Amino acid sequence: MAKPIILAVDDEPHVLNAVARDLQERYRGDYRIVKALSGQEALEAVQEFKRRGNAVALFVVDQRMPGMSGVELLTEAITFYPDAKRVLLTAYADTNAAIASINEVALDYYLMKPWDPPEEQLYPVLDDLLDGWAADVPVPYDGIRVAGTLWSPRSHAVKEFLARGQIPYQWLDIEKDDEARALVEASTGDRSVVPVLFFPDGTLLEDPDLHVLADKVGLRTPALKPFYDLIVIGAGPAGLAAAVYGASEGLRTVVVEREVPGGQAGTSARIENYLGFPQGIGGADLARRAATQARRLGAELLVAQEVTGVRLEGPYRIVTLDDGSELRCHALLIATGVTLRTLDVPGLEPLLGASVYYGAATSEASNYRDRDVLVVGGANSAGQGALFLSRFARSVTILVRKHSLRHSMSQYLIDQIERTPNIAVRPSTEISAVTGDARLETVTLVDRGAGESTTMPADAIFIFVGAVARSDLVADLVELDAAGFVLTGQDLIAGGRRPRGWHLQRDPLLMESSVPGIFAAGDVRHDVVRRVASAVGQGSVAVSAVHRYLETV
Numbered sequence: 165m166a167k168p169i170i171l172a173v174d175d176e177p178h179v180l181n182a183v184a185r186d187l188q189e190r191y192r193g194d195y196r197i198v199k200a201l202s203g204q205e206a207l208e209a210v211q212e213f214k215r216r217g218n219a220v221a222l223f224v225v226d227q228r229m230p231g232m233s234g235v236e237l238l239t240e241a242i243t244f245y246p247d248a249k250r251v252l253l254t255a256y257a258d259t260n261a262a263i264a265s266i267n268e269v270a271l272d273y274y275l276m277k278p279w280d281p282p283e284e285q286l287y288p289v290l291d292d293l294l295d296g297w298a299a300d301v302p303v304p305y306d307g308i309r310v311a312g313t314l315w316s317p318r319s320h321a322v323k324e325f326l327a328r329g330q331i332p333y334q335w336l337d338i339e340k341d342d343e344a345r346a347l348v349e350a351s352t353g354d355r356s357v358v359p360v361l362f363f364p365d366g367t368l369l370e371d372p373d374l375h376v377l378a379d380k381v382g383l384r385t386p387a388l389k390p391f392y393d394l395i396v397i398g399a400g401p402a403g404l405a406a407a408v409y410g411a412s413e414g415l416r417t418v419v420v421e422r423e424v425p426g427g428q429a430g431t432s433a434r435i436e437n438y439l440g441f442p443q444g445i446g447g448a449d450l451a452r453r454a455a456t457q458a459r460r461l462g463a464e465l466l467v468a469q470e471v472t473g474v475r476l477e478g479p480y481r482i483v484t485l486d487d488g489s490e491l492r493c494h495a496l497l498i499a500t501g502v503t504l505r506t507l508d509v510p511g512l513e514p515l516l517g518a519s520v521y522y523g524a525a526t527s528e529a530s531n532y533r534d535r536d537v538l539v540v541g542g543a544n545s546a547g548q549g550a551l552f553l554s555r556f557a558r559s560v561t562i563l564v565r566k567h568s569l570r571h572s573m574s575q576y577l578i579d580q581i582e583r584t585p586n587i588a589v590r591p592s593t594e595i596s597a598v599t600g601d602a603r604l605e606t607v608t609l610v611d612r613g614a615g616e617s618t619t620m621p622a623d624a625i626f627i628f629v630g631a632v633a634r635s636d637l638v639a640d641l642v643e644l645d646a647a648g649f650v651l652t653g654q655d656l657i658a659g660g661r662r663p664r665g666w667h668l669q670r671d672p673l674l675m676e677s678s679v680p681g682i683f684a685a686g687d688v689r690h691d692v693v694r695r696v697a698s699a700v701g702q703g704s705v706a707v708s709a710v711h712r713y714l715e716t717v
């Protein structure tokens with residue numbers, strides 16, 4: 165943690181040096197002493213301190229300076245650091261101005277020049293002020309700060325990206341925090357451009373593309389090799405399991421993930437039924453552990469990098485990345501999982517990321533403390549999301565199209581929901597419309613049984629309504645079922661015939677697609693049990709099939 169700052173300001177160099185000398189003598193062990201020769205220079209320094217997230221404990225400012233008086237400087241500076249202590253340096257003739265400034269800028273003290281000896285005239289005053297500051301002001305946050313608004317979809321996207329990547333950040337809401345608003349305006353000149361990210365090194369990013377952000381925080385790294393035994397596309401549970409087993413068994417393995425590790429499981433607030441975790445485990449935590457394990461065993465993880473194309477060249481499978489680079493391999497595993505199905509409701513789309521969210525949106529849950537939220541869906545992910553949101557929201561209402569949760573949700577989740585007093589379940593109910601300009605205001609609900617409509621206020625909607633296979637990347641290469649899921653193994657054998665274009669004298673291996681050497685695992689496969697444990701099992705088993713394939717090339 166950087167030392168708090170004492171800023172000394174005087175336009176006379178010899179006086180400024182004397183002030184700084186006395187401050188250094190007494191306080192250099194606990195504070196950083198910074199000098200400025202003018203009010204403008206000091207104000208620029210204050211703005212830079214704020215951008216870097218530094219704490220300012222004390223302003224020691226001369227009253228008589230050309231261009232900007234000490235009181236004028238303090239008036240500007242305290243908008244950035246309202247808790248900093250303020251001392252004005254005055255001559256005898258400035259006494260009235262100093263007294264008046266006690267009311268103007270809540271001046272803590274004024275000192276007559278000269279103040280010799282400092283042991284009697286300076287240090288006792290400053291010791292008392294600094295002790296008070298240290299006792300009342302919290303330790304400043306020394307990391308990434310994200311300034312924006314709760315109702316900004318782009319702010320939500322950045323927060324969710326950092327949260328899923330388990331990168332710590334501090335949220336600054338410019339609608340609620342005057343200091344944050346002043347910081348954004350001073351840094352960009354335009355408070356309408358959000359989010360703005362402030363980094364400890366003093367740099368900032370305005371509404372960054374997520375690839376740019378990934379580069380800045382060190383998530384994106386280049387591949388170390390041009391050729392691999394196994395390339396895995398997707399770092400959900402299946403992809404991470406394949407990385408662990410592939411690397412541990414000696415395969416040169418790389419995983420390419422367009423966002424951050426975890427897939428849909430990474431958005432789960434808590435997974436209660438995963439073997440070996442009796443207290444449950446958060447999806448992001450499970451992903452972090454798996455990614456660390458894969459890296460330790462020698463797998464490479466290319467995060468926040470998207471595969472834009474896959475093609476074949478003889479026995480080689482070639483993957484093109486979004487930066488234009490290419491990776492080659494013998495075997496390719498498609499573990500891209502699924503993407504959430506969207507809800508077709510009038511008025512919903514303009515509110516996405518601004519009070520309407522797909523998935524649990526764990527980065528936003530605390531913003532809905534003591535508010536009323538809706539959860540749409542009846543599967544396990546909806547139950548986990550509702551339980552997580554119930555820790556913050558005043559009420560959580562689960563809307564289910566079927567007449568009971570028991571059709572699609574595990575019993576352990578149903579039992580927990582029934583024991584949670586601020587969760588209500590409305591069966592046979594769906595949303596027909598929403599209203600709201602910048603944020604959600606009301607929802608219209610339809611009782612599917614009675615056919616009756618009701619309108620109710622709501623602060624947010626979290627949607628879990630099924631998923632669609634993310635197979636478009638290989639749709640022109642491998643055979644898919646009618647819903648777009650990848651067909652593998654014996655599912656490719658129809659009427660005793662192997663898939664079209666299959667020239668090998670063997671059937672497709674378990675989890676092998678209609679193209680030899682291209683495999684699929686996890687939720688992207690046809691007709692699988694969509695559970696975390698199932699995906700992990702498929703990822704590990706797929707590596708065994710990859711070994712068998714590699715024996716033939």
